[in-house]
Amino acid sequence: MPTSKISPYDVIIIGAGINGCCSAYTLSQAGLNVALIDQEGIAAGGSGAAGAFISPKISKSGELKEIMEIAHAESLHFYTTYFPNFTLVKPLLHIANSPKEGEKVESFKHETHIKHSNIPHKIQTLLSDEALNMPSIYFDIGAVVDAQGVCGAMVEGIDFYPIKVENLIQTDGLWQVGELRAKHLVLAIGAYPKLLPIDYVGLRGIWGHRIDSETSTHIPCILHHHVSISPTTKEGIVAIGATHDVHYSPFSGEVYDMEQGRAGLLEKASKTLKLNNINILKDYTGLRSGSNDYLPMLGNLVNAEATLEKYPHLRHGQAVEASEFVYYPNLTMINGSGGYGFVLAPYLSKRLAELLVEGEELNPILSPSRFFPRWAKRQS
């Protein structure tokens, strides 16, 4: 292999979505020398399409709720403190979109520490009867960020390389991508093909479509119902979105029907309130990358082949401690944030920095290796 003229970095990050950009920002703030790679550009994948609401996840108590509440508080602080020019703070009204979700909203209301109050009268007058009659929660503080703007701002001054990575090589203790080398590699590639034989990592792409539009209806707060309807950081522009389509994949070769997507969004928005004189300005589409258990992923990746060779009886359900698995050295995956990538990225990036800079352990609940034993059992 030819010797590279470029000095090794501390970290190479593959993927310049919100996870890659926020990690690049946080790691470089922590003093590491970072190279960021993307095949398309900054926020060109799912992140560029995001409505990028910093909203609490309405979920029942448990690990997911605890992590999401911490992440939500940390991200509100993060964006308003470090990227205020790309962050719009507004109250947030979450309205249940089904009786089942209504139950979740009611129990969340009783358990959450996040400040909420009654819906102000002027907002009530805007809402449809359907929206008014469903359980809802009105948070005094919510936020929406400019997805592409904030990603661009995060990586200012960081070395960016427009490369499509085909494979990953590690030689002499350094990861190598083209001319670039680094001790640590961070894989932040969202719902794109995985680059390593890690079929056990349970990820699914969830296609989404949202639109920016003008309307003469004044939207005083962020609304989440069947879709979100919200003011944005751009004066006079209202974001409407997004769809959740688990069947369509841009990798299938099938063409996405934009007109049908727009019609679906406007029809859903009309269930919340009446939008007058609407003029669609721009469409955004992309893939979210969701984990099978809804928890995000942050951690090392198990080398499946080497681990099965070491513990062949994993195929028959042998219980082996996760610490005994064979891992790809100095390689961390950050992924699986589903529809909450912008909420989770500051939280995940902070823990990544604690790992790489201070050697702190990551929360095993978030480890992608949690999916490995079950997958291994199916390999017999």
Ligand SMILES: Cc1cc2nc3c(=O)[nH]c(=O)nc-3n(C[C@H](O)[C@H](O)[C@H](O)COP(=O)(O)OP(=O)(O)OC[C@H]3O[C@@H](n4cnc5c(N)ncnc54)[C@H](O)[C@@H]3O)c2cc1C
């Ligand atoms: C329509 C829509 C609305 C959303 N709304 C919200 C919201 O309101 N709030 C919120 O918090 N989240 C929202 N999300 C979710 C959020 O956008 C995702 O969780 C987030 O984008 C995940 O970011 P990521 O960095 O993991 O992946 P991505 O943004 O998909 O980035 C992955 C990057 O990796 C690059 N890449 C992949 N493979 C390679 C390779 N081999 N070589 C080089 N580069 C590679 C890709 O080009 C891509 O840029 C929304 C998503 C969508 C699609």
